[in-house]
């Protein structure tokens with residue numbers, strides 16, 4: 001079954017997001033755990049988290065995807081930023097357990113002058129301090145575009161983090177189409193080759209979700225500027241191949257394109273048309 005959603009505003013709580021998703025033809029969604037620029041999270045609304053699972057079940061929702069704030073940088077040079085990131089991550093993961101069995105995605109981080117190796121060690125340390133054996137949430141490392149000193153621009157970097165995490169059965173990967181294309185993985189001309197590489201280095205069983213974004217910039221630009229589907233350098237044909245690829249088609253897809261709800265609705269309609277259902 002084709003599972004598709006997009007990034008939604010948390011203003012109406014989980015029920016509000018569930019209803020927004022249904023209104024635009026989605027059957028999952030992504031949301032920020034708190035203000036994307038950081039800061040305190042809203043208090044959990046017990047009624048809201050109690051009611052959401054029923055809506056999700058009745059409408060066959062795929063897992064919902066929480067996204068950590070962009071300011072979370074557990075490999076920052078500044079110790080206070082690292083500590084703040086750790087605190088946010090631990091708090092987010094505690095809150096995720098109100099809706100068990102879902103997904104939490106974060107940007108591995110930017111180590112700046114400390115370098116990649118130190119960065120990878122700090123990210124793994126953070127995960128080892130935060131992931132608990134009893135948690136039901138799977139933590140996802142996002143593939144990054146490689147702007148600045150971002151870690152996660154290569155599959156090898158993600159693999160190195162995973163290898164250093166003790167409870168790595170609770171770790172997965174979120175592949176962002178804009179990011180990997182900007183990072184130099186040619187999903188336009190060689191999708192199979194990129195997936196083979198992913199499988200060889202990380203293992204496709206780690207791949208849990210796809211962020212579907214076109215890119216405002218050409219191949220290998222290391223920029224990370226999302227474009228609406230079909231209007232960037234990746235293009236509609238590639239998205240058609242991605243959502244129908246035998247190794248990807250059963251994963252949930254999440255749009256993070258520059259859109260409001262009506263724009264997302266149109267993109268979801270377009271993607272549903274591009275989906276070939278013979279194999280479902």
Ligand code: FE
Nearest residue numbers: 067106107142
């Ligand atoms: Fe992201």
Ligand code: FE
Nearest residue numbers: 142176211256
């Ligand atoms: Fe993304």
Ligand code: ZN
Nearest residue numbers: 178179224226
């Ligand atoms: Zn991005």
